[in-house]
Amino acid sequence: MTDGIEHRVLDDLYDALQDTVYIFDDDRVLIDANARVGDVSGRPREEFIGRPFEDLQERYVALEDHERLAAAFDRIESQDSESERLDITLKGEDGPVPVDARFVRYEGKTVMVVRNLTEQKAREQRLTELSEELDVLNRVLRHDIRNDMSVVLGWAEELEPHVDPEGREAFENIVDAVEHTVELTREVRDLVEAITRGEEFPTRPTQLDHVLGDQLAKNRKKFGHVTFTVNGDVPAVTVSGNEMLSSVLDNLLSNAVIHHDDDHPTVTVHVELDDDAAIVSVADDGPGIPDSRKTHVFGRGERGIDSPGTGIGLFLVDSLVTGYGGTVAIEDNEPRGSVFVVTLPLAEAERAEDAGA
Structure with missing residues (x-):
């Protein structure tokens, strides 16, 4: 009785995974899969079970990825490699779907675990766009700030001969603050340019x-x-x-x-x-x-x-x-x-x- 309960728990966990799991026998036929199978294609799991790897690849994998995917499967099946991992594209109902495919060998079976990268790729694209937008904003702000501070320093030079001794300290504090602001814009420029180029944080x-x-x-x-x-x-x-x-x-x-x-x-x-x-x-x-x-x-x-x-x-x-x-x-x-x-x-x-x- 206990073994049966544990088996059901494992089955439920198996189906609850966010990744798609395929299990192929030594004839390269799909003998088991979890509930995520068919998410991309929109087809029920029953249509996948019993199909050979080559058939599934032909139907659901982008043509340009066939050779790499088959080579990874071969290396795992022949035990020339303990694990393989590659990014490929599946043919989905609404267009191409980027996925991360991982292969391992387990108890004489070839296991392929596939993770949908659509949301991750969308986030990466948005971060790239945001980085570009921030770079433009940074350039505009630094340009405007430097221009305004240059004007302030110019007026300060004109004003300096007319500053009385009592106001000298306050005047010099203003000039110091403006010069520091100009220096910060240069530092921000270097910082942002390094980050947007993918370099390490400059220290x-x-x-x-x-x-x-x-x-x-x-x-x-x-x-x-x-x-x-x-x-x-x-x-x-x-x-x-x-x-x-x-x-x-x-x-x-x-x-x-x-x-x-x-x-x-x-x-x-x-x-x-x-x-x-x-x-x-x-x-x-x-x-x-x-x-x-x-x-x-x-x-x-x-x-x-x-x-x-x-x-x-x-x-x-x-x-x-x-x-x-x-x-x-x-x-x-x-x-x-x-x-x-x-x-x-x-x-x-x-x-x-x-x-x-």
Whole structure:
């Protein structure tokens, strides 16, 4: 009785598979198949059972794939190969259907498992189109931003002789911010072009303490009502990053202020080294983030109620840190607030130096 129950369970599982399974005997005749057989052609399973492999291939496989498919079947049947895998095209009711075909030998039978790739191919096509659209948008935005910033710098040169001593610091802050924006457009260009070409995420050794110090100074100027503190010393190390690391740290510091519910927020930064990584913690004493939202806030377009941001800041943080080979997570602060914890791999030169110490 038990064997019968187990057999029915296996049969149900066999039919519930999303892949199509074909089993051929040594005469190359289809002797069994699961319920997915016929999904592409629209024919019932009974019409397939008992047919030889060559007949099924002739009827349902694109002509250009016949030779490759037959060769793979032969290698498995003769046990010249333990497994075979290839992409082929089936002739479906509504046109060609791309599939992934895998062959194995099992208990004297040749088993072919076929997975429909229609949805996957459609997603890949959409991603390709989206990549091209983003590349165009990136080029347009960078062009417009650079042009506008060039105009601002031009006017700044005209204005500089007329700036009185009391306004000198503010004026220089404006010029620094504009020049930094121009530099970021160049870095974004390199980043996007590398990604759209299918290259690895571009990184280079980046001095963490310098970038963090610059961003703290920038945010202290931007948010005069906020107390930014550094807990302990910031190690003078280089991490895997690039020019966009400044955007990562700027977004974390700004985010701690923008989503605060008090007139005088406190933001505390702490950096420590752990094995081959630098861990940067940015803690605030704001309202905190519920557990149910801790993973969602990094999604594209996520933002809090009444947030003045564009909704891409934390998505950018997550994407860049992941590209650097690091991680970002959110923890609860005590007695209230949130802590954003970013782990950044040390640059290769830094690791080599530590290993030799």
